[in-house]
Amino acid sequence: MKKVALSILLCLAVGVCAFGEDKMFSVYTDKNAPNNHFIPSGWMGDYGDLNFNDQATDEVASGSTSIKIGYSGKRSQGHGWTGIYWQSAANNWGSRQTGYDLTGFNKLVFKAKGKEGGEVITKVKIGGITTNAIGELLPYPDSLDKSYGPIKLTNQWEEYAINLTGEDLSYVNGGFCIVFESAQAKKDQTVYLDDMAFTYDSNLKEDVLRTNFPFYVYADTSSLDNHFVPSGWMPATAARDLKVDIAAKDNPLSGDTSIRIEYRNNSGTRWAGIYWQNPPNNWGTIPGAGFDLRGATKLTFWARGEKGGEVINEFKMGGISSGEYIDSDSASVGPIQLTKEWRKYEIDLRGKDLSYVIGGFAWATNIDVNDPAGVVFYLDEIKYEK
């Protein structure tokens, strides 16, 4: 708290111009630099997949060290994602009041590069330590929850900036957070970070909420345009019945890959389906996670069956309702009998409330309408259109 008070005092002392462009509040400049303010203590998800070094010297953007993070994507803890929070005090998950008042700053900048190029950071976050595992508000929650990404890195240092105009920075505990997802990351990727800092940019304006269409559920396996993850396997027995390859190379409609889904009634449950969710495994329990897709009039997608004649009972968007923060609407089409060749289908969204979409896309079918031996089908180019 002393630090916060001190910063504020300093700011006041130098007046308004204190927020000139050269002012900054560092997260990390160099290992052990006196102006570092946050500690990379909050490891999440598949932490076993990470190899972390905050005093790397093989690649630096400035100064003498950088942060080098290796990510194997092996799902060591079975989550399929991992992340690190830079926290205001080591391991403070909102239980102690150690955060900073950064009111006035309106931008976060950082530099990053990949070892080879093509590495993906799924998300960078500022703030967001607000609720515990069961959704209850923490005693000292971050005053903002801002996400940015995904980012595909090159093998050169590049600067990235996150616009924080209009955000409430009065209490920042999670100063910086980096998230990787195994579905998006390169195999065994290594990324470098340097010079993360809060700054002030007098030219920045508040982001106007505007979704650009087409808005992709799935474009290509490595596409940064993908906005939802096929994490919602249904029902509980689906793991025995489904095989999903989101990078199928055989005869994609466009790009390099399509999604191949193999459904066999191994469990005897007789039906299965998958939801594309944001974030993964969100069945309606996570606040603030829905995309605002108002303005879209249809959800289009391409599909084909391996043999032709496969029946998908329902293709759907929205309709996730197992929590407090549920999809604002749902729409569907089906049953659809697939053809051997790619064909485009569409779900009419006119008149639908698309203000909060967490279930971007879903399909479900049943063994009774299909070959008892099971079916294989492909999906591609799933997107919301105006």
Place this chain on the structure above:
Amino acid sequence: MRNKSQSHKVTKSPRELRNGASTLHVLRGILIIGALMLGCTGAQGWAQDNPDVGVVQEEGTAGPEAKEMPDSSDYVRKAWAAQGQGQWEKVYGLTDACIALFSGEADQLAGNLSGVPPKGEEDTYKVMNDVAVCYFIKGETLRNEGMILKNETEKGPVQEKFDAAVSILREVVEKYPYAQAFDPRGWYWSVKEKAQKVIQQIVEGGGCPIEENPLQKDVFITLYDEGAEFPVDYKKYGEFTGKGTKEYEYILKDPIGLGKAVGEGIYPNSTSLKFDSEFTKIKKELFKVDHWEVLNSRDMRMAFYKWNIAPEPEGVRLFYIASILERSGLIRHAIKAYYAVLVHFPHTYGWTYWHTPWYPGKVALYRIKSLLRDHPELGVRLDGASVEVVNGYDNNIRNDIFVVDPGQLRKLSLWEKICFRGIEKHPLHEVVEKRGGDFMSLVKYTNGDWQLLMNGKPFILKGITYDPTRVGESPDNGTLENWTTQDINNNGIIDAPYESWVDTNENNIRDETEPITGDFQLMKEMGVNCIRLYHHPRHPDKELLRKMNKEYGIYVTLGDFLGKYTIGSKAPWAEGTDYDNPEHKANMMESVKQMVNEFKDEPYVVMWLLGNENVYGLGCNADKKPESFFKFVNEVAKMVKTMDPYHRPVAIASGDILFLDLFAKFCPDVDVFGANIYRGKRGFLDFWDEVRRHPGIAAMVTEYGAPSYGEGYSHQEAQEYQAEYLGNAWKDIEYNSAGYGAGNAVGGFVFEWLDEWWKAYEPFCHDTARLSAGPFLSGYYREEWFGITGQGNGEHSPFLRQLKKAYFTYKKLWNAQ
């Protein structure tokens, strides 16, 4: 209904399929087609049919001592069988062996559980369940042995048995609290709960547990947006193509306009709800409610909101929204919703409990018809609508072809309003075909209608199934007696038929003002003209039936099970009756021959009845070999006709309309298509039309009924529901008799006269347990509450009768003409 006639085989693991496997008998979680069930609401209701469980080898076939047992379930089967046969030592041998062999694995499985395994995962815990059931069987057998000894011997050994029983049952409660046993009629029961009940009975000396049923209040739906139109003119918002063909489709062009016309909760309107302040208030709480659990609750508002966001396919969701609206009394909105199912989702299907498909589009159509008939004040009629599911009579939905015409829902003209009375009569014209003899005959008229005649005069079967089982008797224990000869007070008068009395004030005491009346008299007053009986395995007393007919004017439809539950075929239970097996067929022929020979000169027999929903399987393979079954049925029908000098009609008692097309093809010599049907309170829906389409003969309902019990409802309310259900059913039969509707209904049999207390389990207690889901009040079968008369507290069984509301409803309906 579970039929007691197989008592010679029945063990504690009842293995009869309920008759309630109607195509409308929809179960939670079994609506699996594309069911988008999410997260915690996902895997539910997977009570998979496991025909193997409960199959017991015949005595004399290889027992555990004769060959190596493949798995723990075999021990369970054989132990149940031995218990049923009263072979105590064999029970202990089998259960001890099971426990010794498998308890290691069972303990390990039990260690993994902190609650009852989710539905659908019962199989994973099979060994644990089997071991727990073995404990239970052992404990219960010790109890049974103690009960028998109690009457025969000193106190010492009795107490020993009881103590041992309590000890073993306590052990199972402690060790396997989450074990479940499968009842092959289709539900799981908790071993712990049942063990605790048996312990309680031993400790407290046999009292029945008192079940709490707190009364709930109805919460009705208040619509925020009723929609701009009724009926909706769909042509304004889209285009109908391929009406009346398999290519039918409604192409929606203006979803926003249609949304405004239909209003809240009806496809495609999903937004009006968001302006409904009640919905906004409880929206964040709704995820805590299970949509199947709330579907039949008295809180219809909650059910409505929940189903609006339920993770089910659109067509299924819309169908249930319509049914909730109907329950809430919003008939116009319900009709609109049912009609929307027909327009948008006529191809939707769901699954019944027994994994037979059902078609919401078709049901929606018939519910609209029934609602419009009951509500002429709406001034609306449905013209030209039809849904035919070609190949829809089997269990395979891949071959289904839907021929759909949603017709038109339209307002009546002023002239039509003046003339229209809801029911239309059509002329019969000439008789073009006659079946049967002089005494009982069936005639077909020029217009295709069928009528049953007795001595040339119209006769409609006002039937009831009559099994006045005394409280405490059960085929499970081998204690079931023959009511046609039962005389427990040894006064030379048969008990139920002649000595029952009505406990008018329901105080469970026979007051001076409550005279002995007898069931025959009560039935006569009610208007019953026929009871359904089977000639085996207990033999009906002919003299009694003659008197019943002579003095009370009640006739009999006499049946042979035709191999169902293996009765008549002499097939071993494990194998079941095989309709291709010459030996089984010869035995069944012999059984039918015996029936006809013995009863052919009895004046009260009006019809011969073959089978009892054999098509569902269970002790026979008619479900797997329907073609062989129906071919055999026809052979039998031909034989009966050559033997019966009076040429009385021959009917089948099938299971709903399963395999109706095969019946039509292979049974030309059967005169009446009869079926047991449990389809909810709007009657028999498409049954009559389907039978008219194929095979085009007379039709009857060999069983229909509803329990007078519901969770959250008082007995009074539940009786009102039962009366309404049964009343609607009879009206439906009348509406489809010669000259009306489908014109082929010749009658039906209410299931049943008296509550039978053995059906759910403990024969001394009037069980209220939810068994499987069913289209009844609060959504479940309550097997012991189907009687239209009750037995009070059971102390005066088999004499006491408490007449339920349905009795009076029928008295009025059946005496009206």
